Amino acid sequence: MSSELTITAVTVLCLLGVALYGLLIVRNLFQVIIALQILVKGALIALVLAGKISGQINLGQSLAVTVIVADTIVAVVGLALAVQVKRYTGSLDVKNLSTLRR
Amino acid sequence: MSAWLIILTIGFAWLGAVCVWLAGDKRPRAQHTLAVLFSVAAGLAALALIPNTSDQAVISLNAGSVFGQFTFVPDGLGVFLTVVATVIGSLAVIFSVEYMRGEAQLGRYYALILLFIGSMAGLVLTGSLFLMFVLWEMTALCSYALISFYNDDPKAVRGGIKALIITQIGGIGLLVGTLAVYIYLGDYQIDTLLAQAQTLPAGVLSFIAFTFLLAAMAKSAQVPFHTWLPDAMEAPTPVSALIHAATMVNAGVYLLARFYPAFADVAGWKTAVLTIGLLTALLAALMAVVATDLKRMLAYSTVSQLGYMVYAIGVGGVFASQFHLLSHAIFKALLFLGAGAVIHALGTRDMRQMGGLRTQMPVVSTTFMIGAAALIGLPIFNGFWSKELILESGLEGGPIWANVGTLLGAGITAFYAFRMVWMVLFGQPQGKTHVHDAGIPMKTALIPLAFGTLTSWLLIGRFGSWLQATLPYEQLNVESTEEMLLAIITTPATYLALAIVALGMVAWWQRERLTGLARSLQGVGRAAANGFGFEALNQGAVSLTQKAAAALQVTQTGQLNWNVLGIVVALVVVLLVLAGV
Amino acid sequence: MFLNLFLLLAAVLCAFQAIRARQMLAAALWLACTSAIVAWLLYALGAQEVAVIELSVGAGLVTILFVFGITIAGEEIQEVGSLVPWAVAGGIALALIGLVAWFVLPAQEASTAVSEPSFSVMVWENRGLDMLVQIGLIFAGVLGILGILAEKETAEEQARASQKTPTSTPPLPQPQVITTDAHQDTPIKEAHA
Numbered sequence: 001m002s003s004e005l006t007i008t009a010v011t012v013l014c015l016l017g018v019a020l021y022g023l024l025i026v027r028n029l030f031q032v033i034i035a036l037q038i039l040v041k042g043a044l045i046a047l048v049l050a051g052k053i054s055g056q057i058n059l060g061q062s063l064a065v066t067v068i069v070a071d072t073i074v075a076v077v078g079l080a081l082a083v084q085v086k087r088y089t090g091s092l093d094v095k096n097l098s099t100l101r102r
Numbered sequence: 103m104s105a106w107l108i109i110l111t112i113g114f115a116w117l118g119a120v121c122v123w124l125a126g127d128k129r130p131r132a133q134h135t136l137a138v139l140f141s142v143a144a145g146l147a148a149l150a151l152i153p154n155t156s157d158q159a160v161i162s163l164n165a166g167s168v169f170g171q172f173t174f175v176p177d178g179l180g181v182f183l184t185v186v187a188t189v190i191g192s193l194a195v196i197f198s199v200e201y202m203r204g205e206a207q208l209g210r211y212y213a214l215i216l217l218f219i220g221s222m223a224g225l226v227l228t229g230s231l232f233l234m235f236v237l238w239e240m241t242a243l244c245s246y247a248l249i250s251f252y253n254d255d256p257k258a259v260r261g262g263i264k265a266l267i268i269t270q271i272g273g274i275g276l277l278v279g280t281l282a283v284y285i286y287l288g289d290y291q292i293d294t295l296l297a298q299a300q301t302l303p304a305g306v307l308s309f310i311a312f313t314f315l316l317a318a319m320a321k322s323a324q325v326p327f328h329t330w331l332p333d334a335m336e337a338p339t340p341v342s343a344l345i346h347a348a349t350m351v352n353a354g355v356y357l358l359a360r361f362y363p364a365f366a367d368v369a370g371w372k373t374a375v376l377t378i379g380l381l382t383a384l385l386a387a388l389m390a391v392v393a394t395d396l397k398r399m400l401a402y403s404t405v406s407q408l409g410y411m412v413y414a415i416g417v418g419g420v421f422a423s424q425f426h427l428l429s430h431a432i433f434k435a436l437l438f439l440g441a442g443a444v445i446h447a448l449g450t451r452d453m454r455q456m457g458g459l460r461t462q463m464p465v466v467s468t469t470f471m472i473g474a475a476a477l478i479g480l481p482i483f484n485g486f487w488s489k490e491l492i493l494e495s496g497l498e499g500g501p502i503w504a505n506v507g508t509l510l511g512a513g514i515t516a517f518y519a520f521r522m523v524w525m526v527l528f529g530q531p532q533g534k535t536h537v538h539d540a541g542i543p544m545k546t547a548l549i550p551l552a553f554g555t556l557t558s559w560l561l562i563g564r565f566g567s568w569l570q571a572t573l574p575y576e577q578l579n580v581e582s583t584e585e586m587l588l589a590i591i592t593t594p595a596t597y598l599a600l601a602i603v604a605l606g607m608v609a610w611w612q613r614e615r616l617t618g619l620a621r622s623l624q625g626v627g628r629a630a631a632n633g634f635g636f637e638a639l640n641q642g643a644v645s646l647t648q649k650a651a652a653a654l655q656v657t658q659t660g661q662l663n664w665n666v667l668g669i670v671v672a673l674v675v676v677l678l679v680l681a682g683v
Numbered sequence: 684m685f686l687n688l689f690l691l692l693a694a695v696l697c698a699f700q701a702i703r704a705r706q707m708l709a710a711a712l713w714l715a716c717t718s719a720i721v722a723w724l725l726y727a728l729g730a731q732e733v734a735v736i737e738l739s740v741g742a743g744l745v746t747i748l749f750v751f752g753i754t755i756a757g758e759e760i761q762e763v764g765s766l767v768p769w770a771v772a773g774g775i776a777l778a779l780i781g782l783v784a785w786f787v788l789p790a791q792e793a794s795t796a797v798s799e800p801s802f803s804v805m806v807w808e809n810r811g812l813d814m815l816v817q818i819g820l821i822f823a824g825v826l827g828i829l830g831i832l833a834e835k836e837t838a839e840e841q842a843r844a845s846q847k848t849p850t851s852t853p854p855l856p857q858p859q860v861i862t863t864d865a866h867q868d869t870p871i872k873e874a875h876a
Contacts, residue, residue, distance in 0.1 A: 007687040008728065009788060014695045015717075017780040022702035023666045024772035025765035030707045030753060032662060034714050037745065038698045041721045044737065048730045057729055058805040062813070064725075064733045065806060068740055069817045075745050077827035079752035086756040093759075095766060098660030663766040670775050677782040 008049050015042035029082040029092045033075055040071040104154035104176045105161045107147050108227055111184060114144040115191075115220030119213040127209050134199045137212035141192035144219060148188040151181045157572045159229050170290040173229035177572040179424065182565070183226040183356055186431045187349045190551075191219040194344040197439050197547035200540070201340055201446055211251060215341065218244035222349050226356055231280045231290040238276055238321070241350045242269040248345065249337040258336035267647045268330040268640060272320025272354070279313035282306060292360065296575040299364035311365035314357055315375060322354030322408045325382045326636040331405055332389075335397040339442030342397060347404050347438050348431040355411045355427055359420050363575040366418070376416025376500060380507045382409030387514040388630040391521070396441050396453050399522060403477065404434055406515065410492055413508065419495025421566055421578045426488035428565070432558055433476035433485055436551035440470035443544050444526060447537040453522065458531035463539045467527045469552040474523045476555045478516045479603055487559040490590045493599055509602050516606030524610065562586050686727060694720045707758060711749035718742040732802045 015038055022035035044064050051060015086092050118140025125132045159173035195215060202208060218241060225237035243266075250262030283295050286306055299307060318324070323331040334346050345351075358375065365371050383406050390402035407430045414423035443466045444459060445451055460467045476485030489512065496505050540548065563583030570578050581589070590596055609616060629635070659665075694717055701713035718741035726734035765772065800809065807814065 003684055004687045006788065007684075007691055008724065010784075011687075011691040011694055011724065013780050013784050013787075014691065015698055015721075016783070017776050018695060018698040018702060020666075020670055020779060021772055021776040022698075024663055024670070024767045024776065025769055026702060027663070027765060028707065028759065030749070030756075031702065031704075031710055034701050034710050034749075037714055037741075038701065038717060041698075041717060041741070044733075045721060045724060045728075048725055048728050048733060051730070052728055056799050058799050058802045059809075061730045061733045061802055062805045062810045064730065065736060066810075066813045066817060068733070068736055069820055072740055072745060073820045073824040073827070076748060076824045079748055080827040083752055083756045086759075091759070092756065094662045097662065661766055667767050667772070667775065670779055674775065674779050674782060677779070677786070681782065681785065 005049065005053065008045065012042045012046045012049065015039075015045070027094045029085060029094065029097075030079075032094065033078040033082065036078065037071065037075060040067065040074070043067060044071075104151060104156060105174075107151045107154060108161060108174050108176060108223075110147040111144050111151065111188060111223050112220045112227075114140050114147060115188070115216045115223065118144070119216035119220070122212040122216065123209045125209065127207055130204075130208050133208045133212055134203075137195050137216065138192070138199060140216060141188070141195040141219060144216075144223070145185075145188040145192040148181070148184045148223065151176055151184065152568075155181050155568065155572045157574055169232055170230060170284075172233050173291065174224075174227045175229040175292075176227060178569040179356070179360060179573060180227040182424070182428065182569070183349075183352065184223040186352075186428065187219055187222040187226070190348045190431060190435045191215070191222075191344055193435070193547040193551060194340040194439070196543050197343075197442065198338070198340045198543075200543040201442055202338060205338075211248070211338070214244050214247050214251075215344065218248070218345060218350070222353070225353060229292050231283060231292060231295070233290075234292075235273070235276050235280050238317075238353065239273050241345075241353065242266060242273060242321075245269070245334070245345050245350055248341045249334045251338055251341070252336065255336065261330075261333035261336045263648075264640070264644050265330040265334045267644050268327050269320050271327065271643065272317040275313040275316035275320070276357075279310045279317065282310050282313070295361070296364050300367075304368075307365070308368045308371065311361075311368040311371045312374070314361055314365070315371070315378075318354030318357045318412070319378060320354070321357070322351050322412065323382075323405045324354070324378050324409065324412055325385055326639055328382060328386060328405045329637045329640045332393075332398045332401040335395070335401050339397065339438060339445060342401070343435045343438030343442065346401065347434040351404065351408055352411075352427050352431065355408060355415070355423060358412065358415045359424055359576075362415055362420050363577070372416050372418070374416075376413055376504060379409045379411070379413030379416050380504050380511075382406065383413060383511045384409075384507055384514070385630070385634055387511050387518065388626060389634075390518040391514060392627045392630050394453050395451050396445065396456070396522070396526065397438075397451050399453070399518065400434070400437055400441060403437075403515070403518065404430075406511065407434065407477075410489070410508070410511070413500075413504070414492040414495055417496050417499035417504070419492060419499065420576055421569065421580060422488065422491040422495045424569065425562060425565065426485075426492055429476065429484040429488040429555075429558060432551055432554040433473045433483070436469060436473035436548065436555055437477065439544070439547055439551065440466055440473060441526075443540040443548070444470075446544075447540075453525040455532045456526045457529040458527075459537065460527045462531075462537050465545055465548065466540050469548040470527065471523060472552045472555050474519045478519045478607070479512060479599070481600070482556070484555055484557075484559040487562065487587070487590060490593070490596050490599060491586075493595055494590065494593055497593075497595055509599060512599050513602040513606035513609075516603040517609050520607050520610045559587075687724075690720055690724045690727070694724065707753045708750065711746055711753065714749070715742045715746040718745070 019035050019039035019042060022038065023032065026032055026035060044067050047064045047067060048057065048060045051057040051063075054060075082092060085097065089096055118136060121140065122133050122136050125136055127133070155176050155178055157175065157177050159171075159175045161172075161174040163172040165172050195212070198211070198215075202211060205211070221237045221240040221244065225234060225241060228234050228237065246262045246266035246269075248262075249265050250259045252258045280290065284290055286302055287294055287298055295310075302310075320327045331346060331351065335342055337346065386402045386406035386409060390399050390406060393399035393402055407426070411423045411426050411430070414420070414426065443463070444456065447459075447463065448456060450456070472483065476483035479486045479489045493505070493508055493512070496508055560583065563581065563586060566578060566580030566586070567582075569576070570580050580586075657668075697713050697717040697720060701710045701717060704710035704713055719738060722734045722738035722742065725737060799805070
């Protein structure tokens with residue numbers, strides 16, 4: 001792989017790593033959605049990169065379009081859920097979300 | 103053509119489930135109408151399948167290399183059980199219109215029943231073992247949810263959970279057997295297993311045979327797993343009639359019948375099936391004698407009759423077993439629905455508080471007596487012919503002690519059925535004295551079933567040739583209707599059985615004079631009331647499962663971060679395993 | 684080369700800030716920056732069309748939605764201290780990424796571009812099924828937005844109801860009954876909406 005593509009691959013990995021780290025530590029529901037967005041952005045670059053490497057960048061792009069749409073819907077539905085959660089529990093803290101009996 | 107009919111049968115039922123649920127509990131009238139329409143449509147589609155049977159897969163969906171082909175085969179056995187499930191299902195739904203009128207949460211009730219009907223039709227039509235397992239579990243789930251339908255009643259919840267856990271034991275058996283088939287044959291198709299069973303190593307084949315037997319025992323409530331069925335009687339009565347008498351509990355018998363050609367030569371398998379069936383038939387009949395709850399008594403009777411079907415498979419009478427399944431599905435659904443009408447009118451399930459209903463509920467009592475006559479095995483009624491067929495195949499293929507056992511069981515059956523009819527319909531009215539007969543929806547369900555009980559045996563020859571034509575692996579010795587009926591009438595065993603049945607009825611007439619005998623049998627009666635100690639075994643399995651679940655609850659914090667940690671750790675482990683290879 | 688390095692550093696920095704920010708609005712803006720940089724990176728890779736979409740949707744639309752949602756729900760300062768210890772979180776994330784890198788980075792050379800249809804042909808014809816699925820997704824998204832909007836209305840209703848209860852009801856058990864009623868009613872309404 002040329003050095004540019006290697007660096008792009010490293011970017012993908014770094015974004016995935018940051019997002020996973022975020023999913024593990026953040027407690028605000030909005031920030032959970034933000035971490036998910038970052039995770040998907042990593043996947044988005046990875047798709048286009050794969051298209052580039054295999055010489056089919058338009059195929060990679062068309063898949064990336066689907067990913068963007070899905071990602072946006074995830075954000076929208078996630079935000080709606082977060083707003084509802086805030087209304088019912090009065091808090092956005094993940095810790096207060098658990099209603100499982102223990 | 104048949105591909106479309108299969109899709110319609112399952113599709114109508116499942117679509118109906120969604121529609122009823124969407125109609126919402128604020129519109130009960132729409133829910134009743136939709137449920138009846140969709141279940142009747144599914145029943146009609148299933149009936150239209152009868153002239154379109156074939157032994158080839160008509161639907162084949164490729165689900166990838168791991169899951170194999172998802173096929174549907176409209177062969178005689180599958181279509182027959184589909185018709186039973188959808189037709190009795192639609193009658194139960196029609197009955198529910200009156201029985202469940204005014205109940206809350208009808209959407210949940212009808213949606214689960216329709217989901218069940220579709221799953222049951224899929225279960226018996228599919229040609230893929232994997233899909234069969236999935237649908238098998240779906241029926242168990244519907245059964246659980248419907249037993250616990252009145253979820254503010256702790257007894258109902260306990261009964262549902264017990265049924266779920268016990269049938270899961272069978273589900274695990276089916277899954278393990280299915281995976282063994284996949285490992286050794288590389289395919290989930292039932293046809294592949296039937297065709298290549300003899301090429302499997304003997305140990306593997308017997309392992310598969312016994313895991314499938316375990317599945318059938320748990321699902322069909324055979325000893326020692328029989329105690330979930332009486333506890334399942336907390337369900338609304340139409341559900342008991344449909345799921346716990348006519349269809350789902352037959353899935354185990356269906357499984358044994360379906361794979362009989364593959365497992366018949368496994369050493370000890372037939373003997374095990376025969377013994378379990380006979381033991382269940384006798385023990386459950388004894389428990390029915392001492393039961394006082396009408397529905398529990400019918401449940402014991404169902405267990406006992408299922409024992410007869412399993413016994414018939416054990417002696418090689420697959421056709422006799424399936425024919426008795428048909429008769430039993432009709433007359434037991436009739437008995438349950440009749441019992442439902444009585445319970446609905448009186449508001450109690452205790453037989454000691456019933457009596458004298460014959461004059462007050464003429465239609466219900468007539469149909470109920472027809473059903474009871476079929477259960478006893480009186481001539482003309484369908485139960486007579488199918489039970490005699492089982493006894494006859496027992497004479498041909500079973501050991502002599504088993505024949506004695508089945509005859510004894512027939513006598514006990516006559517005794518408890520007669521006792522039930524007497525306590526419910528005759529004698530002095532107890533408790534509530536003024537009751538009304540069933541309304542139009544209940545009659546619409548009862549009368550066709552009573553008609554079926556009187557006439558379904560006329561189909562014996564056609565039914566047999568139909569099964570024979572589409573089941574290439576089974577060797578059914580089937581003749582025309584006249585020949586089979588003649589064979590039954592001319593066998594001396596028939597008259598022996600009738601004499602024993604009469605003896606059972608006389609025993610009930612003369613019960614006051616038989617006090618000495620009754621006292622000597624008191625110990626048996628007490629043991630029967632306690633379920634012969636198997637209850638403790640079942641309860642142990644249930645509480646063990648629940649304790650394990652409670653211990654594992656620690657891992658379910660319900661907190662997002664910890665859940666994500668679990669996912670990531672699992673991913674790391676998977677990658678490490680991949681890297682290690 | 685240097686451009687890629689710069690984009691790598693910028694993207695990671697913005698993403699990390701979005702995770703670390705204590706105020707949600709700031710986090711949303713950092714996410715928008717990440718999105719813009721990702722769009723630039725996509726452009727540099729030669730995926731112009733997707734870059735434009737990502738810039739407008741990812742950096743534009745999603746940010747607006749976030750701001751919208753945060754204003755409705757109200758700003759809430761995140762409590763300090765995570766549930767999973769940060770060292771465990773960082774360790775496991777690094778371990779996972781390291782493993783993936785070990786699998787992915789020694790990949791083959793880029794192959795020469797094969798002749799393939801143009802972007803629009805690819806999207807509209809070759810991947811037509813994807814578009815159908817996307818329509819379904821967008822439908823779900825519209826319902827999601829309705830969920831946010833409907834919330835406002837019912838919240839007002841609830842506020843009005845809670846204002847009424849102390850004045851119009853006798854002191855003893857009734858207020859409790861009314862509040863439980865309100866709680867039971869609202870989910871049903873939403874299910875219908």
